[in-house]
Amino acid sequence: MTDLALRPSQPAAAPQPKPRYTVADRAPRRLSDFLLRWETILVILLAAVIIGNTLLSPYFLDLYNLADTTYNFSEKAIIALGMALLILVREIDLSIAAIMALAALAIGSLAAHGVAPPLLILAGLGVGLLCGAVNGLLVTRTGVPSIVITIGTMSLFRGIAQVTLGDQALTTYPDSYLALGQSYFITMPPTPLSFLIFLVLAIVFGVVLHGTAIGRQLFAIGANPVAARFAGIRVDRLRFALFTLSGLLAGLAAVLLTARIGVVRPNIALGWELDVVTMVVLGGVAISGGVGTILGVVLAVFVLGLATFGLSLMNVPGIVINVLLGLLLILSIAAPIVIRRFFGRF
Amino acid sequence: MxxxxxxxxxxxxxxxxxxxxxxEKENTPLFHLNRPLMPSDPVLTLAGISKSFPGVRALSDVGFSLYPxxxxxxxxxxxxxxxxxxxxxxxxxxxDEGSLTVGQEAKHxxxxxxxxxxxxxxxxxxxxxxxxxxxxxxxxxxxxxxxxxxxxxxxxxxxxxxxxxxxxxxxxxxxxxxxxxxxxxxxxxxxxxxxxxxxxxxxxxxxxxxxxxxxxxxxxxxxxxxxxxxxxxxxxxxxxxxxxxxxxxxxxxxxxxxxxxxxxxxxxxxxxxxxGRPVDQIFPKRALTIGETVLEVEGLSNATEFEDIGFTLRRREILGFYGLVGAGRSEVMQCLFGMSRPTRGRVTLEGRPFVAKAPADAIAAGIAYVPEDRQHQGAVLPLGIRENTTLASLGAHVRYGFLSRNSERAATRMLGTRLAVKAAHWEQRLGELSGGNQQKVVIAKWLATKPKVVILDEPTKGIDVGSKAAVHDFIGELAEDGLAVILVSSELPEVMGLADRIIVMHEGQMVTAVTRGGPGWSAEAIVAAATGADHQAVAA
The missing domain is CATH 3.40.50.300 (P-loop containing nucleotide triphosphate hydrolases)
Incomplete structure (x- = not known):
């Protein structure tokens, strides 16, 4: 429907007795549809980022540099997968960074008492799961919009972490735990554990969202929650599950982050929720629900991650990088809308 | 503001x-038409208007005039x-083509x-x-x-x-x-x-x-x-x-x-x-032998909308629910379908007690409900015809844990053809179809669940004669196929033409039930009951 102007109009139908119509199985394939797909645009953007950075800095295309830069976005990207599903069904979870703080607090406190690494991981995941379930219960039971609920729990979870920890930092961790975040899980090609987990999860999420009945139900909820309920979809149950999943992923991110930086302060991961939402929105998941792909989110993660890396290689200060990324977000979202309006007006 | x-x-x-x-002259007639204009002076003329959408030619060389x-x-x-x-x-x-003239001036x-x-x-x-x-x-x-x-x-x-x-x-x-x-x-x-x-x-x-x-x-x-x-x-x-x-x-x-x-x-x-063909405006009621009881409802009530609803429904039977808008018919049906919980009452489906906590339970038990509000409750407009058709029966298309597009396509083709859905292709977004065709897809979605009981809530609301006749035919076919049908309608000719029995509701209560050919089977009596006239007469 975006290419009306590009298509030659059909010749007038001859007045002959014909079967009134036949219905094709598939939509006609058109180049303009493919070119205007969000994922295509992201691939072009990603190529531009890679080529630009390669030309500007000799250090960009270095396997170890690239591997190390994945550390900077993999934890956020893991949470973005869950956030993508939430935004797809017209929900949002702004408490993920606060959940991370609480999970990190649990990990740090237990580690200080000499608890073994497997239990530290379980504690992080468990706290995340629990916080996510709290969000899910509040949203499905009260009917209050999730943006309100999770702004509330954001303060609540972060507040608990701040009250408990005060101005201390938890800095004692077993070496085997720190190794999770500070060494390559695979040595050739060098791959940090967090990046590997992100890739595996992205494949799982993509397959579930685009290949299973549950994925289809999520799209239906996002497109029309009332009709979805009438169609027998257990909307609240799925919503609850998605919030719980989002909390679990935040717990996982907390495990990886504490292992990587080896210190827990109450302001850990502060402001990450907006970075995560940025990844999802740039990935083409419509904030109004019902539209989006995991591939888009993955591409957006790489665009944002590599652009940040390239800019920091050129010694652009962090605050300036934020300004540039903001511009990139607005431009890349506005451009296709403008192009579509230009070509496909009716 | x-x-x-x-x-x-x-x-x-x-x-x-x-x-x-x-x-300032708003109270005076606009064009001082005490002297009538020549009827040959059109105020607006369309000529040769054509418009195409992807795959559909919506208008082709249409022209006419409007006169003051x-x-x-x-x-x-x-x-x-x-x-x-x-x-x-x-x-x-x-x-795409054609001209629009307002007065003497060509407009764009x-x-x-x-x-x-x-x-x-x-x-x-x-x-x-x-x-x-x-x-x-x-x-x-x-x-x-x-x-x-x-x-x-x-x-x-x-x-x-x-x-x-x-x-x-x-x-x-x-x-x-x-x-x-x-x-x-x-x-x-x-x-x-x-x-x-x-x-x-x-x-x-x-x-x-x-x-x-x-x-x-x-x-x-x-x-x-x-x-x-x-x-x-x-x-x-x-x-x-x-x-x-x-x-x-x-x-x-x-x-x-x-x-x-x-x-x-x-x-x-x-x-x-x-x-393009003569339409039989009289409903051909099919002669069917009504089968065994499928659904029994007793004393169904909820806090505000309906009270003490009871009826039985049998195979190959069409049970009409007639009443004015707001009489509580849709609420009863949505309660049966699990959208709301009753405060009292018992429902028996094929001899077993049945409680629907959610629509999913009702669907699993073999009840389908085609809602009244097509745009908001029935259709998922941004999704395609195929995705809408299979939405309530996804389980049937799962192979090794994954949805099989081929299986979905086959089901969509079968049901879409049976209901004569008009579209460019089965992947077309539902929002691009006309109201009548959207409704056909919604009905297809419910038939795909292979129900025993089909509840149709105002299935022909806002659709044209041709689609209407097709839906009516189809309701008859459903009964013929052995389904039990509940038809909620505010159109008396429709209910009287199709139903074997009619339950009339007024302000949340069942006022009367009449059987085809039996006493009280007349338009006057049914309307009187629905408006409460009959009710008051009895009370007095």
Whole structure:
């Protein structure tokens, strides 16, 4: 429907007795549809980022540099997968960074008492799961919009972490735990554990969202929650599950982050929720629900991650990088809308 | 509201320069048509209009004229192109070919604002206005009197004058959400008059009105006619077309298939033109042997909407539920379907107690419910035909944990063909189809669940004669196939034509139940029961 102007109009139908119509199985394939797909645009953007950075800095295309830069976005990207599903069904979870703080607090406190690494991981995941379930219960039971609920729990979870920890930092961790975040899980090609987990999860999420009945139900909820309920979809149950999943992923991110930086302060991961939402929105998941792909989110993660890396290689200060990324977000979202309006007006 | 003031100046100018008279004269007829214009002077002419959408040719070489002081009825099945005409006239769609002439001037509408400025206003089936704003604000949104600051006193004064002109009995300060649908239509008419519209398009204005309100609307139509407005009236109801229109234009499959004077034509001729074949307007009731009991409901009640509902439903039976809007019929059905929980009562399905905590339970047990509100409850408009068709029966298409597109396609092709869905391809977004075809897809979705009991809630609301006859046929087929059918309808001929028994509801209670051919099986008795007349007589 975006290419009306590009298509030659059909010749007038001859007045002959014909079967009134036949219905094709598939939509006609058109180049303009493919070119205007969000994922295509992201691939072009990603190529531009890679080529630009390669030309500007000799250090960009270095396997170890690239591997190390994945550390900077993999934890956020893991949470973005869950956030993508939430935004797809017209929900949002702004408490993920606060959940991370609480999970990190649990990990740090237990580690200080000499608890073994497997239990530290379980504690992080468990706290995340629990916080996510709290969000899910509040949203499905009260009917209050999730943006309100999770702004509330954001303060609540972060507040608990701040009250408990005060101005201390938890800095004692077993070496085997720190190794999770500070060494390559695979040595050739060098791959940090967090990046590997992100890739595996992205494949799982993509397959579930685009290949299973549950994925289809999520799209239906996002497109029309009332009709979805009438169609027998257990909307609240799925919503609850998605919030719980989002909390679990935040717990996982907390495990990886504490292992990587080896210190827990109450302001850990502060402001990450907006970075995560940025990844999802740039990935083409419509904030109004019902539209989006995991591939888009993955591409957006790489665009944002590599652009940040390239800019920091050129010694652009962090605050300036934020300004540039903001511009990139607005431009890349506005451009296709403008192009579509230009070509496909009716 | 105040943000609108910036737009006002811009909007008022193009409208103003077309108008030969000042705004103080709102109480006088617009074109001083005490001397009638020559009927040969069209106020608006469409010629050779064509419009295509991906895969569908919506309009092909359509041309007709509207004349001042005349009502032209635009008739045609759903999907014939009526809505496309309305959208072309109101500047929402740009036609691919053809010309539009207003008065003597060729026009090119690139936005709704251009259409307003040229004096064309539309009154839509479902009103498109602002619930939280007042009547005056709704009428003058976009062209508020005053300069930088809005002159509220003037807006109220003009609104009062406009409302008086159409004999409306509400105040300019009333919020729109407090008005009935009929009153909201009057606000839309007042808004059209405030723009000094020469052409008023009414797109199924009676769809949501009671018979009394319809009479009131016709009175206003007559008045607008007398004032010299040209009116394009779109309706599926022939009695209305014959009541209000002077001329008619008929569309079929995007082409004009006829036009003429209403007084020279009879209803069966128009029906034949619309569908391209004669339609049996009498419902052929199929003779079926009714089978064993499938569903038994006893004493079903909820807190506010219905009380003590009890009935049995058998295989191959069509049970009608008749009543006025608000009688509680949909609420009973949605309760059976698990959308709400009853406070009391027992439901037995095939001899076993049945409790639906959610629609998913009802679907699993073999109950399907085609909801009344197609746009919001039935259809997922942004998704495709295939995705809609299989939405309630996804489990049937899972192979090794994954959805099989091929299996979905096969089911969609089968059901879509059976229901004669008209589309370019099965992946087409439902929102791109006409209302009648959307409804067919919604019904297909429910048939795909292989139900034992099908509840159809106003299945033909707002769809045209052709689609209607197809749906009626189909309801008969369902019963023939051994299903038990509940038909909720506000159209008496429909229920009486199809149902074996009719339960009449009034204010949440069952008033009476009548059996085909038995005592009380008459239109008069059923309507009397539904309106409560019968009820009061018994009580007295």
């Amino acid at each position: 105040r943000v609108c003031s910036g737009f006002d100046a811009a909007l008022i100018r193009p409208a103003g320069h077309l108008l030969p008279f000042t705004r 002081g005349q009502v032209t009825a635009l008739i045609g099945e759903n999907g014939a192109g009526k809505s496309t005409i309305v959208k072309t006239l109101t500047g929402i769609y740009l036609p 509408f690139s936005s709704p604002r251009d259409a307003w400025a040229a004096g064309i206003a539309a009154i839509h089936q479902e009103t498109v206005m602002f619930d939280e704003l007042t009547v005056a604000e709704n009428i003058f949104t976009g062209h508020m009197p005053g300069g930088t600051l809005i002159d509220w006193a003037e807006a109220r004064r003009r609104t009062a004058a406009l409302l008086k002109r159409i004999d409306a009995d509400f105040k300019p300060e009333t919020k729109l959400k407090r008005l009935s649908v009929a009153q909201q239509h009057m606000v839309e008419i007042a808004r059209a008059l405030s723009h000094e519209a020469k052409v008023i398009i009414m797109d199924e204005p009676t769809a949501a009105l009671s018979s009394h309100e319809i009479q009131e609307l016709f009175r206003i139509v007559d008045q607008l006619k007398a004032e010299g407005h040209a009116i394009l009236f779109i309706s599926h109801k022939f009695d209305e077309i014959f009541r209000v229109s002077d001329r008619w234009v008929c569309l079929r499959d995007g082409e004009k298939v006829g036009e003429g004077l209403t007084r020279d034509v009879r209803e069966p001729d128009l029906v034949r033109l619309m569908v």
